[in-house]
Amino acid sequence: MNFDLTDEHQMLQDSLRRFLKYSCNSKTRNEALSSETGVTSDLWHAMAEMGVIGAFFTEEQGGFGGTGADIALVFEELGRANVVSPFLDSALLSGRVLAAAGELDRVADLIGGDLQLALAHGEPTSRYDLNYVRTASVNGILNGRKAVVVNALASDILIVSARTSGKVYDEAGISLYFVEKDAAGLNIQDYALIAGGHAAEVTLDNVQGSLIGEEGKGFALLKEAYAIATVAQCAETLGEMTAATELTQEYLVTRQQFGRPIATFQALAHRMSDMLIEMEQARSAVIRAAGYFESDERTRDINIHAAKNLMGRAGRLIAEESIQMHGGIAMTQEYELAHIAKRITMADHRFGDTDYHLEKFMALTQS
Amino acid sequence: MNFDLTDEHQMLQDSLRRFLKYSCNSKTRNEALSSETGVTSDLWHAMAEMGVIGAFFTEEQGGFGGTGADIALVFEELGRANVVSPFLDSALLSGRVLAAAGELDRVADLIGGDLQLALAHGEPTSRYDLNYVRTASVNGILNGRKAVVVNALASDILIVSARTSGKVYDEAGISLYFVEKDAAGLNIQDYALIAGGHAAEVTLDNVQGSLIGEEGKGFALLKEAYAIATVAQCAETLGEMTAATELTQEYLVTRQQFGRPIATFQALAHRMSDMLIEMEQARSAVIRAAGYFESDERTRDINIHAAKNLMGRAGRLIAEESIQMHGGIAMTQEYELAHIAKRITMADHRFGDTDYHLEKFMALTQS
């Protein structure tokens, strides 16, 4: 048992943290936020060059990492610096689907920073159910609607799930397709997201797709990719929670009310202590989710569900308490915390929320 | 709409409060706690003479009250004075079953203070399910086991539920019987309760019972009696929570640590504020449960379930925070608060706990 970072991880963390501190600030973020697609291509390419995207894939897949620990490390740093960039959806989630399906040329492009992807899987009434697919494929002709597809507009090509057999909640019979951005019958209604970045409603009206991997076997690829994406999301949120807590600590020490720093008001001091305790718990949950990612599936899933549930609860505490203890200033868009709090809260809406993962955890541990 | 007490209620409250303040103290309570059956017959008779038991029944039943408001008022005072006496089980719960079944002679004895009763309904695996009856009756010969029958040993006669038809969770087919204390085949294994009073495991081995009311129709009587008993339990707990909160307030103001009253420590002050807020909520919940008792059954039940759930949550807060803010002294049996906290907590185990009532509430409001 050993909780120290390896030398390689320590180096990666140091260089990432230094780079992000230098290159990410509210100015670059606001540029990303107000850009047409939510993607800052300079940052994307610079990070790709640093090998950040390569860290998401194993050597066999053309990368030089790919473990839970590699990925958690990168995303925690992205979260800590409050980076708005679609690494999670475009590179990790979509990329791991392609890597598992053996599409290694595309993965190489991705690692090089030359490809933007989007995974169009969720549907208007699927909520967080991964097995819900109503979009239908008949001989590669797709019909249906995909909901809140992150990074759709900026993507070079879409990955779309569709049902080739079975009923709407069946795991078997889900297939994956490439869909060209200029395909006839494809409509992308783009919108900005509260926490930054863009997503879209994607409608498919007799759209030609090209099969990825084996027909009807897409669910396993999706499940695996969503699992690692959930770990990444937890790690990113941990970074954001760290940033929020540090800002709040600093504010309590600096801000004067009634003639003294508000950190000296015991009610606030005790609540800050509770936040710090939950931060340690959150860090442990992420360490477990990342560290057990290579274990057997049950151990892996138990720890991922546990982590996402705990992050949902601790994240809410940290976001809400940070705002409350700051007071009015935290309500303003220009103050860093507002942005961080939105990212922490919106993380609960990705890859299953607090209750969704609690139920999955219950199913695995109480049977 | 009017939240004031009627003149009659005001008088009853004043006289009860005065009487209990005078006659109930830790000495009388410790006598009750250490007595063989948990009943103090002096107090019982004095209260009966004051008309307390009569307040549980309508005029047609031989009493002079019987509304939710009458009953809540009495039990809040009993709770406020931390009285340990089986008014709830012996007089109200059992009495209301008999009154509804038309056994008015027995009710008259009860009102006069000359009868002790016990309702033997719950069974070892029934938990809080009112429709669970496995104890069987064949031609009035009873076989089965009844669990945690409060006041069994002190009772003059037992009321026992048994199944005359149907399956174990059926509402139809539950019948009620008188069973004499000296009946052959009846075994009463008595024990003390944590919150005071006594209960027993009651086993029936070919015991002769005598039918109360109509055969197979006992469930409706039980449901009605449990409903009013739940209101009474909520009111009693409200009284106990008031006592705990007042003790804690007083302690915070008096107790010195680090050279000043601990009430001036902001973390404790804010937590006390939250307790006081929940006390107002608890009072409102009891007012509603009592005030809507005479409404249609759905309105009545919604408000009872709501109240018992809220009292469970608020009660836990008040009991645990009162102990924590007192510190060590609250852990000692001789300090009043320890006894009060036990009564508040154990109330959650009577007539359905916090979650049980939440589920019932959900069933009524979300269908």
Place this chain on the structure above:
Amino acid sequence: MDLNYSKDDLAFRDEVRAFLAEKLTKELSEKVRLGGDLTKNDMEGWHAILNAQGWLAPNWPKEHGGAEWNAVQRHIFDDECASSHAPRVVPFGLSMLAPVLQKFGNQLQKDHWLPRILSGEDWWCQGYSEPGAGSDLASLKTKAVREGDDYIVNGQKTWTTFGQHANMIFCLVRTDSKVKQQAGISFLLIDMNTPGIEVRPIILLDGSAEVNEVWFTDVKVPVKNLVGKENDGWTYAKYLLTHERTNIAGVGFSTAGLAAVKRIAKAEMSGGKPLIQNPLFAARVAQVEIDLMAMNTTNLRIVSQAAAGGAPGVEASMLKVKGTIIRQEINDLARRAVGPYAMPFVSEAVEGSNEPLPDPHDAGPVAAQYFNNRKISIFGGSNEIQRGIIAKVKMGG
């Protein structure tokens, strides 16, 4: 004790319902229901409709044109308005300034300003908070120096809601800096069109632009616009703060919000069933519904005492804390209920557009509302300040 409405109350409720059915347009109520930002016209229109009905000022005495409703009637009205999704009446003139003028203003001030509040001729905003002051209201720094028949005002106010619409502002200003904090404060009425006043919007974290900074540079205010006595403003400010607390529990908003959560959760599917049948979600909904039922009664108990003569002091603080906790919990449930559709950023205010929302359950605004309503436990005396008040009253110190 009687928890039911009297016949008169029920008749009054019917009257309110009929009024709302007739006068509140579907367009306006839908905008309110979906959390859209109301235009100045929307708000002024509803103000005028209420005024024409004589229902604009429930708390005012009849002599000034008020309705003089009792607590139960006010509760019924608030409840019906919230469940019909009527716009909230802008409170600054009606519920904040007016009670101060009625109690402390001189006859000229009463005669001049009160009718203009009812008619809508003046739109008032509030100049209390200052940057850096936060909960410590009395530490304010905006200065007013007497010069002849004028005060010259310099300084900055913040969190001024609807400052962009207002033509008048009531301000706390420091007229004596040598005395201790609460002393030396005065209460001034200032025309927003006076030279030297600048209003700058503050964009809140949900993208809304309701609140503002107001800057004063050598602003001339006639001495006749001083309310009461110079340096006695803190007394009037405290009086205003207690009167600010009407409908402080926000029961009506919570009731409407909870109904929306249930509506969404009946439509939203989870694991093949409506979300409302998911026991964990349903339990969250049920718990807050139970809290809200109790809050409704707590509120009625407190306001009916107030109507009977007792002033709502510490009780108002209790209503504020618990009321905001419940409202925020409902906001949280709403954002959970819509699932991934909580993520889109939809703000007509910022984008100036009115595109159809991207999902089937009108989900768009719920996350924005969640973020926006973090403010209700901060502004108007934070919940920490309220807890301090409760503890102080109940335990001294």
Place this chain on the structure above:
Amino acid sequence: MDLNYSKDDLAFRDEVRAFLAEKLTKELSEKVRLGGDLTKNDMEGWHAILNAQGWLAPNWPKEHGGAEWNAVQRHIFDDECASSHAPRVVPFGLSMLAPVLQKFGNQLQKDHWLPRILSGEDWWCQGYSEPGAGSDLASLKTKAVREGDDYIVNGQKTWTTFGQHANMIFCLVRTDSKVKQQAGISFLLIDMNTPGIEVRPIILLDGSAEVNEVWFTDVKVPVKNLVGKENDGWTYAKYLLTHERTNIAGVGFSTAGLAAVKRIAKAEMSGGKPLIQNPLFAARVAQVEIDLMAMNTTNLRIVSQAAAGGAPGVEASMLKVKGTIIRQEINDLARRAVGPYAMPFVSEAVEGSNEPLPDPHDAGPVAAQYFNNRKISIFGGSNEIQRGIIAKVKMGG
């Protein structure tokens, strides 16, 4: 980073398991599992078994007969003991006094007292708290006045766990009342059989009689029983307090407690199904299990840092607060799980009897345990004190 046990760790775990399987009697472990009160013999017997194995003093240096385990080994041992329901080793001599003697005692004291702790010849108890002092430990009043080669001690200690069994007590006493609170305190070792000492039991709210008041009236204590220097006792006391905090997170107890909750909830029926299938109850269990899994890792992270040289300061406070919250939550779940059977009062200690418990799921003690364990967030530095420490370290002030 590697979350798995090493081969050596796994071998060590097997060794511990084999030891427990051989040496821990079924009778004793059942008594522990059911929360029964252990006799003095029970505790002394287990102490002797561990001593014979050389595993009694994990933290002691080898020169004094300790095991010198690393953090992971200690964790494994605690974990295995808890899940096998081994008795808890009485910590007062072993984990509290011994580190103080090892660091601050003179050679004579070390040579005399340390072996007697291991052998069990001395049973130590703690004389820290006083009535009225509570969390404000330094305000103690028990006085020791030097007379020749003796101190004469007068005063009262309280919350002295197992004072009824002990033959020795280590005490904080005031030797100088003219200086400020922390100064003027000394650390004395006192024979409980000295004339003038009286032990009175305090019955706790669950009926247990573990803690005591200890009264001192003109008690003569030889000066050689002073540890370190006169008036420097506060330094030793603080050192002891950090060492008191071994296994402070109580992960092993929580793990065993949670297993018991699940066992009960599988047997208990609700609405015709096992309680564990009730979604509301199951969700409560799952949440605390998730917290406990994280706590387990938090604990390992912190103790492995401590092993690597860092002293557990503020981290110990964090473990204490969260560890007690989790344990108390599990106690609460246990009392909920058993339903109406939480109500019977079962205490062998008070009743002196050993009747079979009245229910089918060994439910008897769970409510008593719930009440008894309210103490864990109060004693040993209340959670409020711990939160204060965390805030002070992290934000100064």
